Amino acid sequence: SLASTPDTLLQVPPFNVHAPVPCKPEECRHITSYTPEIVDSELKAKLVTFLDQHSETFQNNPERVHDVLSFGEPYHYHGARAPNPKTSDIPDVLVELISEVKKQCPEAIINQCLINRYIDKTSFLPKHS
Numbered sequence: 001s002l003a004s005t006p007d008t009l010l011q012v013p014p015f016n017v018h019a020p021v022p023c024k025p026e027e028c029r030h031i032t033s034y035t036p037e038i039v040d041s042e043l044k045a046k047l048v049t050f051l052d053q054h055s056e057t058f059q060n061n062p063e064r065v066h067d068v069l070s071f072g073e074p075y076h077y078h079g080a081r082a083p084n085p086k087t088s089d090i091p092d093v094l095v096e097l098i099s100e101v102k103k104q105c106p107e108a109i110i111n112q113c114l115i116n117r118y119i120d121k122t123s124f125l126p127k128h129s
Contacts, residue, residue: 030117038100043093050093051115058117066123072112 020033027044028034030051034044058067071090090098090113098110 038104039097043096043100046093047097050091051117066119067117069115069117070112075112075114 020035022033023031028048030048054069058069071094072088094113101110102108
């Protein structure tokens with residue numbers, strides 16, 4: 001939303017976490033990798049359950065080659081086709097994820113969450129800024 005866009009360019013604060021690690025398919029049906037410093041096994045399980053519960057909602061929000069869910073402040077981007085956002089409320093499990101991200105990056109202002117679901121290995125998000 002333009003209301004939350006800062007007037008000046010913000011510096012990206014240091015983000016001291018390791019590279020994501022692969023997620024075992026039997027544990028993470030919807031997640032290919034994660035960052036253990038942010039997502040522990042309990043949160044990972046909650047996220048997988050959340051994504052399971054929203055499978056049909058993803059199907060009702062197609063983009064070109066992937067599906068999306070959006071929560072929080074509206075986020076408009078060129079070429080968007082899916083309704084935006086699903087709700088202005090951010091679900092509890094995503095609030096928990098955001099609080100873990102903010103532990104690593106306390107200066108971050110996180111008021112929106114966009115989740116991309118790739119249909120298969122040919123699905124991708126084009127390069128963008």
